[in-house]
Every structure is written in structure tokens, then in C-alpha cells.
Amino acid sequence: MFKVQVIIKRRPSILDPQGKAVEKGAFNMGLTNIKDTRIGKFVEFAVEAVNKEEAVKEIEEYCHKLLSNPIMEDYEYTMEEVL
């Protein structure tokens, strides 16, 4: 089994209105030194696979088709085999 951690971020050229909104809330609460907030996703899961190649195939498909929006997001992941 492999444990996988994925970070999904909007591409730098894509605006992040959620980040802007949260940052404005922070400013209004007196946290005036926070800049450039961008909010992405962090996903953890496990894959049952016979070898690393099979696991990578499944991970890539999961990330590409379900976890991220390939039009405007990029993902990166780390994986670790657990016995």
C-alpha cells in the first residue's frame, strides 16, 4: 500500500477570490501585514497496488480527473510505501 499526499494549487496567473476574501477579513481584524494569500487543497489517500508503477498510474488518474481542475490548477504529490 502507498500513502499519498497531494497539494493542489491554482496556477499563479489565475486569480484567487477566496484567498482575497479571507485576507480582507484578516485586515479588518487588525492583521494588516498578511499579503498574497492563496488557498489550495491538500489531499491524503492510500492506494492498494502491487507495485509503484501501478500506484502511480492510479494516483495520476485520480489527481487529474477528480482531485484537480486541470484547466486552472496544478498538483504535486509525494508517495510513501507502507507495509
Add this chain to the structure above:
Amino acid sequence: MFKVQVIIKRRPSILDPQGKAVEKGAFNMGLTNIKDTRIGKFVEFAVEAVNKEEAVKEIEEYCHKLLSNPIMEDYEYTMEEVL
């Protein structure tokens, strides 16, 4: 200035219906070996601060009051000074 990366996760004891739903979608698409999907947040921002202590104070307040829900989520962050 400090660049900060925060990972926010639901506590292990808290159900994650979003993760379950995405995983069910994966199963229906033939990705049948994915388990234990949990979806959290990944937040990046910058803090202008005169020293590390001031930055940490602002980061902690931002994470605790705005980015995470302290009732059911935990956060961890890394920070790096940039000149």
C-alpha cells in the same frame, strides 16, 4: 518578509464527507484501489514583519481565527524568510 505554507486537516476522529464523495466518484470511474481520502486545505501567504516573533504571532492568529476551524481542524505551517 516571510513566506508561509499552511496545511489544514480535519482531525482524524472527524468524518470527511467530501473525501468520501470524491472517492466514490473515483470508484465508479474504475479507480477501485483508492482508500481513506481526506481533503484539507493548503494555504500560502506572505507576512511583512520586523522579526520572526512578530511574524509567528500574526501567522498563529491568522491560522487560528480565519484559516482553520479550531473545533475540528488542526494546522501546521512552515515559514521561510525572504529578503
